[in-house]
Amino acid sequence: MARYVARRVLQMLPVMIGTTLLIFVMVWALPGDPFAGRCGQRPCSDAFVAAETARLHLDQSLPVQYGYFLWNMLHGDFGTVANGDTVLHQMIRAFPITLKLTTVAIAFEVVLGIGVGILAALRRGRAFDRATLLSSLVVISLPVFVIGFLVQYIFGVRLGFFRVTVASGAPWRDLIMPGFVLASLSLAFVLRLTRASLLETLNADHVRTAIAKGLPRGMVVRRHVVRNSLIPVITYIGADIGTLLGGAIVTEGIFNIQGIGGLIFSAVKLRENATVVSVTTVVVLIVLVVNLLIDLFYAVLDPRIRYE
Amino acid sequence: MSDPDAFAALGTIHDAPGGPEAAVTGPGRTLAGDAWETLRSSWVFWGSLVLIAFFVVMAAFPGLFTHVDPASCQAARARVEPSSSAWFGYDVQGCDVYARTIYGARASIVVGTIATLTAMTLGSTVGIYAGFFGGLVDSLLSRLTDIFFAIPLLLGSIIILTSIPTPTGSAFFSILKVSLALAALGWTSTARVARSSVIQVKQADFVSASRALGASRTWMIRKHIVPNAIAPVIVITTISLGSFIGAEATLSYLGIGLQPPVISWGIAINDAAPYVRSTPHMLFFPALFLSLTVLAFISLGDVVREALDPKAM
Numbered sequence: 001m002a003r004y005v006a007r008r009v010l011q012m013l014p015v016m017i018g019t020t021l022l023i024f025v026m027v028w029a030l031p032g033d034p035f036a037g038r039c040g041q042r043p044c045s046d047a048f049v050a051a052e053t054a055r056l057h058l059d060q061s062l063p064v065q066y067g068y069f070l071w072n073m074l075h076g077d078f079g080t081v082a083n084g085d086t087v088l089h090q091m092i093r094a095f096p097i098t099l100k101l102t103t104v105a106i107a108f109e110v111v112l113g114i115g116v117g118i119l120a121a122l123r124r125g126r127a128f129d130r131a132t133l134l135s136s137l138v139v140i141s142l143p144v145f146v147i148g149f150l151v152q153y154i155f156g157v158r159l160g161f162f163r164v165t166v167a168s169g170a171p172w173r174d175l176i177m178p179g180f181v182l183a184s185l186s187l188a189f190v191l192r193l194t195r196a197s198l199l200e201t202l203n204a205d206h207v208r209t210a211i212a213k214g215l216p217r218g219m220v221v222r223r224h225v226v227r228n229s230l231i232p233v234i235t236y237i238g239a240d241i242g243t244l245l246g247g248a249i250v251t252e253g254i255f256n257i258q259g260i261g262g263l264i265f266s267a268v269k270l271r272e273n274a275t276v277v278s279v280t281t282v283v284v285l286i287v288l289v290v291n292l293l294i295d296l297f298y299a300v301l302d303p304r305i306r307y308e
Numbered sequence: 309m310s311d312p313d314a315f316a317a318l319g320t321i322h323d324a325p326g327g328p329e330a331a332v333t334g335p336g337r338t339l340a341g342d343a344w345e346t347l348r349s350s351w352v353f354w355g356s357l358v359l360i361a362f363f364v365v366m367a368a369f370p371g372l373f374t375h376v377d378p379a380s381c382q383a384a385r386a387r388v389e390p391s392s393s394a395w396f397g398y399d400v401q402g403c404d405v406y407a408r409t410i411y412g413a414r415a416s417i418v419v420g421t422i423a424t425l426t427a428m429t430l431g432s433t434v435g436i437y438a439g440f441f442g443g444l445v446d447s448l449l450s451r452l453t454d455i456f457f458a459i460p461l462l463l464g465s466i467i468i469l470t471s472i473p474t475p476t477g478s479a480f481f482s483i484l485k486v487s488l489a490l491a492a493l494g495w496t497s498t499a500r501v502a503r504s505s506v507i508q509v510k511q512a513d514f515v516s517a518s519r520a521l522g523a524s525r526t527w528m529i530r531k532h533i534v535p536n537a538i539a540p541v542i543v544i545t546t547i548s549l550g551s552f553i554g555a556e557a558t559l560s561y562l563g564i565g566l567q568p569p570v571i572s573w574g575i576a577i578n579d580a581a582p583y584v585r586s587t588p589h590m591l592f593f594p595a596l597f598l599s600l601t602v603l604a605f606i607s608l609g610d611v612v613r614e615a616l617d618p619k620a621m
Contacts, residue, residue, distance in 0.1 A: 011451075018455035026467050137610065141603035143554040145561050145577065146595045157585050246460055250558060264463065265562070268470050276467065284458050 005296065012288055020281045024066050027273050069277065078282075079274030087278045090263055098259035100172065101252075102244040104179025105186075109237055113187045117194025117233075118226060124199060133195075136188035148181045148254040165256040178255040182248050186240045193236055197229040204228075231301050235294055242290030246283040340539075343615035352611045359604035363597075366410060367417040373410045401579075408571055409593050415572040416601060419487045420553040426491035427552075428498055428545050435502025435541075440510060440525070440533060450503070457496040461555060465489040469564045479570045486565050490552050501544045505537040512536070543613045550605030557598050573598040 060068075072079070078087035120132045139147070155177055156164035166174040201207060202225055210220045249261040260279065267275035347353045366373060438449035468489040509515065515532050523531075559565030560574025561581070568575065573594040580590035 014451055015454045015458060018451070019458045022455060023459065023464075023467065026464075026471055137607055138599075138603060141550065141554075141606050142599045143557050143561075143595075143602065145558060145581075146599060149581070149591060149595070153585070153588060243460065246463070249462060249466070249562070253562070265466070268466055268564075271470075280459075280463060280467070283460070283463070287460075288458060 001299075008292055008295070012292065016285065016288060019284050020070070020277075021066060023280050023284070024069060024277055025062065027277050028062070028065065073278065073281065078278040087275050090275065091260070091279060091282065094258060094260050094263045097257060098245060098248075098261070101175055101179055101182060101248065101257060101259060102241065104172070104175045105183035105244055106237065106241060108180050108183040109187050109190050109240065112183075113190030113237075114194050114230070114233060117191040118198060118221075120191070121195040121198035121202070122221065129195075132191065136191050139184050139188040142184075144181065144185060144248075145250050145254060147184050148178075148251055151177055151181050152254060168258070174255075175257075178251050178257060181254070182244065182251045186237075190233060190236060194229065194233050197232050198225060201225050201229045231298070234301065235298060238294035238297065239291055242287040242294075245286050245290070343612070346615040347611065350611055350615075352607050353615075356604040356608040356611070359600060360608065363413050363601050363604065364417060366413040368414075370411045370414065374404075374407045377407065405576075405590060405593055408576055409573070409597050411571045412573045412576060412594060413597065413601070415483060415566055415570050416553045416556060416574075416598065418483055419490070419556040419566075420549045420605075422484065422487035423490040423494065423552040423556075424545055424549040426488065427495040427548065428541070430491065431495035431498025432502040432541050434495070435499040436506050436529060436533065436537070438499070439503040439506030439537075440529060442507075446503075449499075453496050453499045456493060457500075459493060461490070461493050462558060464493040465555070465559060466562070466564055468492065469559065482567045482570050486556055486559060487552075490555055494548060494552060494555075497548065498541060498544055501540050502537065505540045506533055509533055509536045539616055540613075543609050543616065546609035546612065547606055550602040550609070553598070553605070554602045 076088065078091070080086050116132055120129045123129050142150075152164060155161045162177045163174050166178060207220060207224050210224045211217075215223075246260065248259070249265045251257070252259050252261040253265065260283065264276060264279050264283075266272075267279065434449050434453065438446045438453075465486075469485065472485060510533065515528060518528055518532055556565055557572070557574035557577065560572050561578045563578055565574055566572045576594040577591055577598070580587075580594070583590060
């Protein structure tokens with residue numbers, strides 16, 4: 001196990017470096033003036049340009065710049081924004097909100113996705129099953145901003161169940177609607193995955209044996225079918241945690257949430273390159289680490305899997 | 309030798325002369341034949357094909373659907389609700405929403421097609437090379453795929469699109485830029501699917517036979533590997549066409565995808581978003597058409613995958 005972990009971490013390193021380098025190159029090296037639009041309508045003053053160039057090492061070659069960037073990041077210095085705030089500070093402010101939103105979204109995925117998926121599989125081919133399959137396909141096809149506006153309009157504006165946008169501090173109650181919107185796509189996938197996995201297990205020999213020896217149907221489903229079917233579903237949800245923690249640009253925009261996604265998007269628009277590169281790097285790191293943890297967790301869930 | 313398997317194998321050889329070509333003509337025996345039988349009776353298959361044909365015609369000949377010029381806008385009728393003279397109403401600038409929705413199909417279909425073709429070419433090339441050659445080539449190409457895979461599609465394309473300046477007023481470059489940005493990040497899933505599919509085919513007996521007969525690598529890839537490994541790639545391509553169209557609309561909605569001389573559903577939704585509470589019709593119709601297009605491609609891919617997967621039957 002320890003050797004497997006070590007190998008996976010070693011494999012992750014080149015991917016990590018490659019990804020950050022790629023993002024770094026995309027942000028800094030592509031054509032375009034790094035100072036365009038930084039000083040409002042006027043061009044930036046020469047003194048400002050000179051100071052920024054020296055601070056960000058813009059006069060050096062790209063590999064040197066990247067080296068400085070990595071070195072600073074390893075020391076916890078994620079850069080500074082034009083108004084003097086540090087990127088680390090911005091992230092510390094935004095991350096708890098994204099974490100809360102992710103929790104709500106995952107709760108929806110687990111409760112609705114797995115629950116409805118199990119019900120659909122047990123009623124295979126009947127009206128309920130077909131209706132859920134069709135509606136999950138529709139949800140997969142709707143772009144997230146369309147779902148966002150629909151939900152916002154129906155439940156926020158028309159019915160008035162929830163506040164239309166999230167208040168500052170992001171209270172849990174306000175996050176129910178955005179959490180559902182954020183979860184919707186994965187919810188549909190979780191539902192389909194649960195259904196497919198359950199159908200496969202229902203045909204397995206051990207389930208037939210359980211039925212043949214006269215176990216009550218409820219117990220067969222609970223003990224033998226559901227438990228064995230949920231392994232791939234849990235893996236999927238785990239991978240989704242990584243993605244969701246990376247921030248939801250569109251959902252956060254629609255509901256006015258000040259999370260990681262909103263932070264990245266406003267930084268891109270304002271050309272705060274330091275914020276973009278650092279936050280994106282952290283996001284990618286989170287995704288990679290969470291995926292690694294999921295892979296390891298897989299062995300705990302399924303004793304048949306051994307990492308040698 | 310009294311090994312029953314050997315006799316069985318002999319029997320198969322006598323029963324099926326000619327290899328793959330002969331197998332294809334057998335009625336309903338092959339995987340493709342089975343799949344076709346399943347698909348022929350599926351209303352989802354025909355429904356999504358009809359929808360796709362409808363939107364492709366709309367993209368190619370928008371004039372067939374409307375005589376209204378999408379660029380004739382009058383501020384006096386801005387945000388007027390749907391009526392008998394304008395079925396879908398008017399948008400913020402007083403343009404006819406119906407005409408703009410019809411003309412918006414072209415941008416979505418073109419972006420989806422260019423992005424998908426580029427991603428498919430790039431992804432399947434990388435996947436085929438990694439799967440077929442294995443070893444060091446596989447390690448290098450797989451890590452390269454991992455690197456691109458780790459960047460979320462939306463986030464990465466936002467960074468690319470804001471970094472590269474577009475010549476203003478050029479519809480063509482605007483469309484090309486968005487398509488290539490999406491393809492640059494979206495090829496990884498095709499590469500992974502192609503790689504695993506090729507690895508599966510590579511181990512088949514007919515490939516070993518071909519190698520034993522002295523076939524060159526290029527010939528084997530062209531004649532054996534690609535035709536037999538292509539099915540899952542086609543499925544994921546159909547599905548990704550739908551998701552690229554959705555991603556384009558999302559980028560345009562955020563204001564960094566396609567730029568205004570282009571008429572697109574995403575831009576229309578972006579323009580309509582601030583007024584969603586008072587005049588939702590401006591947002592509803594482009595969103596409806598967009599969702600139907602994505603739905604058509606995704607359900608086509610889905611139904612074909614189910615037909616190709618023998619386990620599902």
